Each structure stands twice: as C-alpha cells, then as structure tokens.
Amino acid sequence: MTNYSAQSDTELLNLLRLDDRAAYTEIYDRYALVLLGHAYNKTRDREEAKDVVQEVFTMLWAKRETLQVDYLAGYLFRSVRNIILNQIAHEAVQDKFILSMEKFAASNEIPDHLIREKQLMAIIEREVAALSPKMREVFVLSRNEHLSHGEIADLLGISQQTVSKHVTNALKILRVKLGVLAFVVLLIHIK
Numbered sequence: 001m002t003n004y005s006a007q008s009d010t011e012l013l014n015l016l017r018l019d020d021r022a023a024y025t026e027i028y029d030r031y032a033l034v035l036l037g038h039a040y041n042k043t044r045d046r047e048e049a050k051d052v053v054q055e056v057f058t059m060l061w062a063k064r065e066t067l068q069v070d071y072l073a074g075y076l077f078r079s080v081r082n083i084i085l086n087q088i089a090h091e092a093v094q095d096k097f098i099l100s101m102e103k104f105a106a107s108n109e110i111p112d113h114l115i116r117e118k119q120l121m122a123i124i125e126r127e128v129a130a131l132s133p134k135m136r137e138v139f140v141l142s143r144n145e146h147l148s149h150g151e152i153a154d155l156l157g158i159s160q161q162t163v164s165k166h167v168t169n170a171l172k173i174l175r176v177k178l179g180v181l182a183f184v185v186l187l188i189h190i191k
Contacts, residue, residue, distance in 0.1 A: 007023070013069060016067075
C-alpha cells in the first residue's frame with residue numbers, strides 16, 4: 001500500500017494521470033484549505049471562494065490525463081487566479097449587457113408609443129375613408145386642411161349650412177365607430 005502523504009507533488013501528479021483517486025484525494029487534502037484562503041483573499045466571499053476551489057479541483061480531475069504541469073502548487077494557485085479573473089470579466093460583460101438592455105428598453109418606450117399612435121391613426125384614417133365621398137371631402141378639408149366652413153362652401157359650391165351638417169354628421173359617425181379614446185385622439189392629432 002502506497003503512503004500518499006509521503007509522495008512528492010510530482011509523484012502524485014504521475015499517479016493522478018493514471019486515474020489514481022487516492023492521489024487526487026491527497027492533492028485535495030494538501031491544497032484545498034490553502035487555495036480556499038487564497039481565493040477568499042481575492043473574492044472576500046466565502047461561498048464564491050469555495051466554488052472557485054471546487055472548480056479548480058474539478059478541472060484538475062477532468063484534465064488529469066493530459067495535464068502537463070511541472071509545479072503543482074503554482075498550477076493550482078494560477079488556476080484559482082484565472083477562474084476569479086474570468087468571473088470578474090464575466091460579471092463585467094453581464095453588467096454591460098444589462099446596462100445596454102436597460103438603455104435599449106428606455107429608448108424603445110417612445111417608439112412603442114409612436115407605434116400605438118400610428119396604429120390608432122391608421123384606424124382613424126380607415127374610418128374617415130369609409131365616410132360617404134362628399135362627407136369625407138368636407139371633413140378632410142375642415143380637419144386636415146384647416147379651412148373654414150365658408151372657405152369649404154366657396155370651394156365646393158355648397159352652402160355653409162351643408163358644410164356644417166357634413167362635419168357634424170362625420171364627427172357623430174366617427175365618435176360611434178372609433179369610441180371615445182380614438183375620437184379624442186382624432187380631435188387632437190388630426191393634421
């Protein structure tokens with residue numbers, strides 16, 4: 001029976017390459033607490049330090065057959081440092097991503113509003129287009145071209161009373177078809 005605690009790091013590495021679990025256990029027993037202290041000094045978080053050390057030993061076992069290491073302690077400490085640096089870099093990338101998503105979401109509040117407004121305006125335009133031809137023509141001249149009833153009457157050769165009746169009837173029809181909210185938008189946003 002081999003006395004693993006008397007073996008050098010180099011001998012333990014050779015045994016580890018041959019899938020010797022007892023050699024792996026000896027390496028763990030030798031270095032786990034020291035690496036945990038080292039990781040804690042870098043992270044100042046016990047749970048994170050434990051996770052880092054566990055990752056180092058998991059990686060050591062996974063790479064045991066192909067591991068080309070001359071100095072085991074140096075390799076283990078370097079692995080702890082690299083894992084911590086990778087975590088810091090990953091956190092920085094995550095923070096950048098979250099910040100960019102927050103900016104994107106904030107910048108898209110206005111376009112969402114504009115999209116809803118465009119959809120509502122399309123509905124209004126569709127309902128205006130469904131009015132009778134003469135009523136639609138009078139309504140468009142009144143609301144879009146901002147012509148007075150007298151100007152519309154002169155332009156179309158009809159009485160001001162007829163223009164007023166067409167506008168009033170168009171508004172009644174649109175109020176019923178569009179509902180109150182869309183009708184208010186119509187009155188506010190009509191060109």
